Amino acid sequence: MNDLGNIMAVAKKEEFKSKDTWLADVAKALSHPARIRILKILTDMNVCMCGDIVELLPLSQSTVSQHLKELKRVGLIQGDIDGPKVCYCVNNKTLQKAKKEFDKLFNKVCVC
Amino acid sequence: MNDLGNIMAVAKKEEFKSKDTWLADVAKALSHPARIRILKILTDMNVCMCGDIVELLPLSQSTVSQHLKELKRVGLIQGDIDGPKVCYCVNNKTLQKAKKEFDKLFNKVCVC
């Protein structure tokens, strides 16, 4: 039972540069096939309602809602309230920023 | 205590398309700032040895080794044994594939 070790699992993440942390956070939001699928649904098919997405995934409504929340957390999507429904759509600004940062990460050459 | 619910947390991931699952898996490998940092170190500075990476991160050797293993798991990096050392470098093929798949995901427009 190390007193310091207990908090480290989270605290260590704060010791990295903010850009690395941001990109890692976006990657985390994309780290589940359901959320990849949701993002593709929102862009490809222009379906917005939460209920529509639920029908397209093999997951319960509450689970889909959780996944939507995670995508919303990092700003990849947004949800606009429309009466009792919620219309979801992707946030192009964040999408472009993510694309730019991932490109910077991937456009390198190994000379090792 | 639902008997089915117990296994679902993992099993559900298998019900998605393999491309979505692959991309989610790569995103998972990138979902920690330490691993973003490691990838940048391997590309930017052309430092290969595990020990060098350990010195550049606020993490223990065993933790860095675990992060390297995760990046290796999805093929983003590879480790070539060089005597007692291990020379790590990025795998350009996987990097390019990842870039392509992320681009497909991000190059969309919201018309919602």
Added chain:
DNA sequence: TATTCTTATCGTATATTTACGATGAACGAT
């Protein structure tokens, strides 16, 4: 052969993620 250096793996503790059903809140319609 013994020692040192380098890295991976084991064991462990805690935090987080993923999934579900149940419930609650907000709105529109009857």
Added chain:
DNA sequence: ATCGTTCATCGTAAATATACGATAAGAATA
């Protein structure tokens, strides 16, 4: 005012992730 629809949140259980120190395994060196 009540009811149905839609979605978020709560509570919970199991799996996974993150971190560490300790230890093992392999190669080079003394």
